[in-house]
Amino acid sequence: MQSRRKSPRFRREAPEKRRADLVQAAIRCLSAGGMAAFKMERIAAEAGVSLGLMSHYFTDKNELLTEVYQAALYADVNRKIADLDDKAAAGSPAERLCRILDAIIDPEYLKPANLTVWLALWGEIVVNPDLRRAHRTLYRSYLKSLAKLIGTVAEGRRRKVNPVEIARNLQALIDGLFLERALDRQAVDHADFRHASYEFLELHLGPLASPA
Amino acid sequence: MQSRRKSPRFRREAPEKRRADLVQAAIRCLSAGGMAAFKMERIAAEAGVSLGLMSHYFTDKNELLTEVYQAALYADVNRKIADLDDKAAAGSPAERLCRILDAIIDPEYLKPANLTVWLALWGEIVVNPDLRRAHRTLYRSYLKSLAKLIGTVAEGRRRKVNPVEIARNLQALIDGLFLERALDRQAVDHADFRHASYEFLELHLGPLASPA
DNA sequence: GTCCTTGTTGTAAGCTCTTACAATAAGGAA
């Protein structure tokens, strides 16, 4: 009876793919409505699956949230670290630093929708010990790499600086602008990010190539 | 029968006082557990009243949240603005700027518990149009006052600067550090706040009195 | 003391969300 397989009622996916899809759907929900939109049923609908499937892939909401966190931060920050640690990368340390900075203030990354996700995650990190641990480990390692590169640049220029402090303050400045932008889209644009962050770095390291 | 009034089962409070108490209790809840702890029943318990009283004072949760926002930000920011606009205040513009800055980075204000409240509110502002409008109005007026004072200082020193940008970036830097501190208490201490913010301001305005 | 206003309590209806689980069917293997 060939005619019986007109159209399957649902599509079977490889577990890894489905899991990744669900996490992405969860991120879209977070982005749209913050933690208030982080509901199992809504996420299932966003992913186009039934509610029942959620509990098949995640034992509870917290597990999903942690996965979301890792998908959002891990992927992103680890990519930056990889760039930072890429000794084979072309160009001088200063040029590499500029490239990293450009990646950090990439408009695609700093768009308000992304910040909605971050605000939700930060709000959870402060309250959720599991997430907090994960965050600290990852973030410290990121800052360390950034500080190292800054230190290398400073050394090449015979400047005495505190790379750890510069890295931390640079990231704080960018995060703060990111926040202001999310709360009031007219408050900050990409040129502001660029100007503020380069100005800050050049204060400590001297002139950097500032393209565009 | 005098003996009947042994001990009243509850105390009647003036509406304004009770309302303020409830808002303060709500802030304590936010501080303790973020939005997840922002539950009517919990807030009532924190304030030592029954759940039923909540709906007597606030038609719904959103109204309470808005009040919390105003109590947290309004009170605080408006106080700063008042200081800023206080022409009669003693001292030179530079001295007044230093006083304001010290108020902004007051350890009592930057403590992590406060940030938990702010993270929750920010997360809501991004998602809640009412709150967003309130925030923008208030925050813009705050930055405007701060920029004005910065402009006055710069003018007195014959420096050409962009006060609006400096004010915004200064606040961004502080907010960013505030955030880092909340996510990792060991990452930033009060001396870091002081050092970073004074360094930033002095870059644009020249030396400022930096006590202690 | 008595009355009256209204701040306060206690309770429950109604809704939403999470979690669990049994039934179903897609899709590969043989």
Next chain:
DNA sequence: TTCCTTATTGTAAGAGCTTACAACAAGGAC
């Protein structure tokens, strides 16, 4: 084709939260 694994669905129990409301009582007015 037939069988088998398991991804997927649908549903419902159960918990928690918001909102509404009728009854109660504190405390001032007189």
